[in-house]
Amino acid sequence: MSGRHGIPKSRWLPAYVGLYLLFLYFPILLLPIFSFNNASTTTFPLAGFTTKWYASLWGNSAMLEAARNSLIVGISVALLSTILGICAARALTRYRFRGKKPATGLIMAPLFLPEIIVAVSLLMVLLQLGLELSLVTVILGQVIFCLPYAMSVLISGFDGFDRSLEEASLDLGETAIGTFRRVTLPVVAPAIVSSLLVSFTVSLDEFILAFFLSGTEPTLPVYIWGQLRFAAKLPGVLALGSLMLLISILLLTLSEIIRRRAEHRLRAQGAQHA
Amino acid sequence: MPDKPMIAIEGVNKFYGIYKALDNVSLDIAAGEFFSLLGPSGCGKTTLLRSIAGFDTPTEGDIRIDGQSVIGVPPNRRPTNMVFQNYAIFPHLNVEENVAYGLKRLKLDAAEERRRVAAALEQVRLGHLGKRRAHELSGGQRQRVALARALVMRPKVLLLDEPLSALDKKLREEMQVELRTLQRAVGITFILVTHDQYEALALSDRIAVMFGGQIAQVATPKEIYQRPNTRQVADFLGGMNFMKARVTNETATRISVETPRFGGVTVDKPLGFVARNGAATIGIRPERLRVLWDDAHSDFEVAGKVVDRHYFGEITHLIVDIPGLEQPLSVSETNNFGADDIPVGDTVRLAYDPDALVAVAD
Numbered sequence: 287m288s289g290r291h292g293i294p295k296s297r298w299l300p301a302y303v304g305l306y307l308l309f310l311y312f313p314i315l316l317l318p319i320f321s322f323n324n325a326s327t328t329t330f331p332l333a334g335f336t337t338k339w340y341a342s343l344w345g346n347s348a349m350l351e352a353a354r355n356s357l358i359v360g361i362s363v364a365l366l367s368t369i370l371g372i373c374a375a376r377a378l379t380r381y382r383f384r385g386k387k388p389a390t391g392l393i394m395a396p397l398f399l400p401e402i403i404v405a406v407s408l409l410m411v412l413l414q415l416g417l418e419l420s421l422v423t424v425i426l427g428q429v430i431f432c433l434p435y436a437m438s439v440l441i442s443g444f445d446g447f448d449r450s451l452e453e454a455s456l457d458l459g460e461t462a463i464g465t466f467r468r469v470t471l472p473v474v475a476p477a478i479v480s481s482l483l484v485s486f487t488v489s490l491d492e493f494i495l496a497f498f499l500s501g502t503e504p505t506l507p508v509y510i511w512g513q514l515r516f517a518a519k520l521p522g523v524l525a526l527g528s529l530m531l532l533i534s535i536l537l538l539t540l541s542e543i544i545r546r547r548a549e550h551r552l553r554a555q556g557a558q559h560a
Numbered sequence: 561m562p563d564k565p566m567i568a569i570e571g572v573n574k575f576y577g578i579y580k581a582l583d584n585v586s587l588d589i590a591a592g593e594f595f596s597l598l599g600p601s602g603c604g605k606t607t608l609l610r611s612i613a614g615f616d617t618p619t620e621g622d623i624r625i626d627g628q629s630v631i632g633v634p635p636n637r638r639p640t641n642m643v644f645q646n647y648a649i650f651p652h653l654n655v656e657e658n659v660a661y662g663l664k665r666l667k668l669d670a671a672e673e674r675r676r677v678a679a680a681l682e683q684v685r686l687g688h689l690g691k692r693r694a695h696e697l698s699g700g701q702r703q704r705v706a707l708a709r710a711l712v713m714r715p716k717v718l719l720l721d722e723p724l725s726a727l728d729k730k731l732r733e734e735m736q737v738e739l740r741t742l743q744r745a746v747g748i749t750f751i752l753v754t755h756d757q758y759e760a761l762a763l764s765d766r767i768a769v770m771f772g773g774q775i776a777q778v779a780t781p782k783e784i785y786q787r788p789n790t791r792q793v794a795d796f797l798g799g800m801n802f803m804k805a806r807v808t809n810e811t812a813t814r815i816s817v818e819t820p821r822f823g824g825v826t827v828d829k830p831l832g833f834v835a836r837n838g839a840a841t842i843g844i845r846p847e848r849l850r851v852l853w854d855d856a857h858s859d860f861e862v863a864g865k866v867v868d869r870h871y872f873g874e875i876t877h878l879i880v881d882i883p884g885l886e887q888p889l890s891v892s893e894t895n896n897f898g899a900d901d902i903p904v905g906d907t908v909r910l911a912y913d914p915d916a917l918v919a920v921a922d
């Protein structure tokens with residue numbers, strides 16, 4: 287009778303998990319390793335430790351320009367998707383209205399659509415409209431793409447928000463605006479910060495839309511793509527890639543910590559009268 | 561009823577679409593009164609309370625608080641404060657900050673604010689937990705924070721929406737005593753929503769019983785228990801044995817009836833009573849029937865066979881089939897004399913006091 291014990295654990299499971307993780311992360315691990323390697327080729331054995339590739343990034347004005355572009359795009363996209371996401375998430379978690387399900391589906395859809403198709407269609411539309419390709423067009427494209435990420439973070443944050451908190455505030459004499467500032471904002475702030483961080487990270491790492499829509503102003507991933515043609519530039523790209531990896535991991539971890547702490551707080555509160 | 565009520569509700573109707581949640585509700589509540597709204601789930605208690613607080617707007621009718629109509633006045637400018645069913649403690653603030661929340665708007669000087677917060681916390685015996693966060697409190701403690709947060713505002717009226725329903729039985733009973741003591745101490749008008757009849761009976765100066773958006777009866781606990789107006793009210797508060805009786809005489813305030821087994825009695829006429837086919841519904845509470853032991857006799861007794869028995873610790877419910885009554889009588893007898901040992905199938909004699917019979921409207 288295996289039913290009583292559930293599915294029997296296979297001896298192969300740990301081996302499978304180990305292989306899976308290795309396949310997933312080994313190539314990524316190579317990146318920082320070679321970025322400190324004192325050779326311009328990415329082959330073993332390693333030729334000694336150096337930080338010169340990182341140092342060389344500072345003098346690279348094209349790279350700095352791309353970093354600046356990425357920063358502008360990332361911050362704009364984070365702000366825009368989060369603001370739009372707040373409106374949508376608030377509507378979806380608070381009100382019942384016709385077409386709520388399809389609306390949610392449509393907002394979340396870019397997550398599952400082939401990105402290259404979205405990019406090509408956007409490019410066509412923008413060209414039809416006669417718009418110059420620039421950072422603005424990248425921002426517009428990426429907002430569509432980042433909105434689902436922002437939304438899922440915000441919805442889970444707002445779902446835990448108890449409407450009676452706002453009523454309690456009004457009841458205690460606070461105005462509607464005061465209530466938003468003193469109750470609504472602080473309670474959902476972790477979800478908002480989390481959404482900003484996630485959108486920024488997704489934007490920072492996004493390539494296809496940026497590639498199609500950036501015109502003559504590359505973001506970092508587009509810049510990296512351009513550099514790959516030159517073998518000599520590879521170590522610099524590895525250093526840059528490692529930095530971006532580090533930043534992404536830091537931001538996502540931070541966002542997850544904030545989200546979990548807020549969720550714990552709300553969950554503990556809800557549990558008392560569940 | 562004193563001449564100047566703290567709360568006057570006049571002809572209030574509330575529609576949700578075509579659904580009538582409040583149906584012509586009129587009610588006066590005196591200053592300093594502990595008033596309860598009692599009724600089954602969905603009868604409109606919360607809707608009425610929220611209309612007083614300002615979160616719901618009546619479709620028709622007027623609500624006056626301390627003589628002032630509050631129709632169109634937002635919740636933050638009403639002299640009422642509310643204890644929410646789920647307490648709605650602000651999760652990002654600690655206990656003291658929660659209690660001080662409303663005071664911040666009053667721009668008191670810091671010392672005065674601290675003094676009032678401390679006093680309010682002392683009042684609900686939470687002085688030692690001022691720095692705790694909401695999620696570090698037990699259900700009973702959260703309930704007290706909600707109370708302190710509302711009381712510190714010194715409202716004219718405190719509204720409580722089932723504040724005790726989330727607590728376990730023992731804590732609930734403790735908090736009931738505390739609530740009553742607190743209300744006496746502060747002298748503020750309390751309006752308590754509950755669906756627990758014992759809570760309403762134990763705490764209130766007066767109770768309004770609601771069914772389907774309408775107020776069925778408003779009276780003191782004793783009146784409402786002993787002289788329920790309608791069959792529904794009687795049934796909701798503790799249960800009652802009903803029987804059909806023939807009306808032999810009817811005046812403006814009294815009716816005389818001939819009951820199937822309880823003889824002829826003359827009783828008070830309930831509000832809204834109309835005889836149907838010359839019949840009235842007469843009721844008697846289960847605990848007003850007493851088992852007669854051995855050769856004890858009473859001038860007023862009925863006899864029948866025990867068909868069922870339910871043991872409740874200090875009391876036993878006997879179900880006694882009386883020939884000539886449509887339904888067996890439910891009898892609540894203390895176990896001091898061995899009611900829990902009466903075998904099912906035995907014949908028992910029951911004594912009653914004719915004054916315990918009441919007429920109820922259907």
Ligand SMILES: Nc1ncnc2c1ncn2[C@@H]1O[C@H](COP(=O)(O)OP(=O)(O)OP(=O)(O)O)[C@@H](O)[C@H]1O
Pocket residue numbers: 576579581599600601602603604605606607608755
């Ligand atoms: N916003 C609303 N929209 C539509 N119907 C509503 C709304 N609020 C309440 N109702 C309906 O009005 C009726 C009264 O609701 P209310 O919340 O006042 O009941 P209640 O007596 O407090 O019940 P409970 O004891 O379950 O809390 C219910 O039938 C409810 O379904």
Ligand SMILES: [Mg+2]
Pocket residue numbers: 605606607
């Ligand atoms: Mg209710």
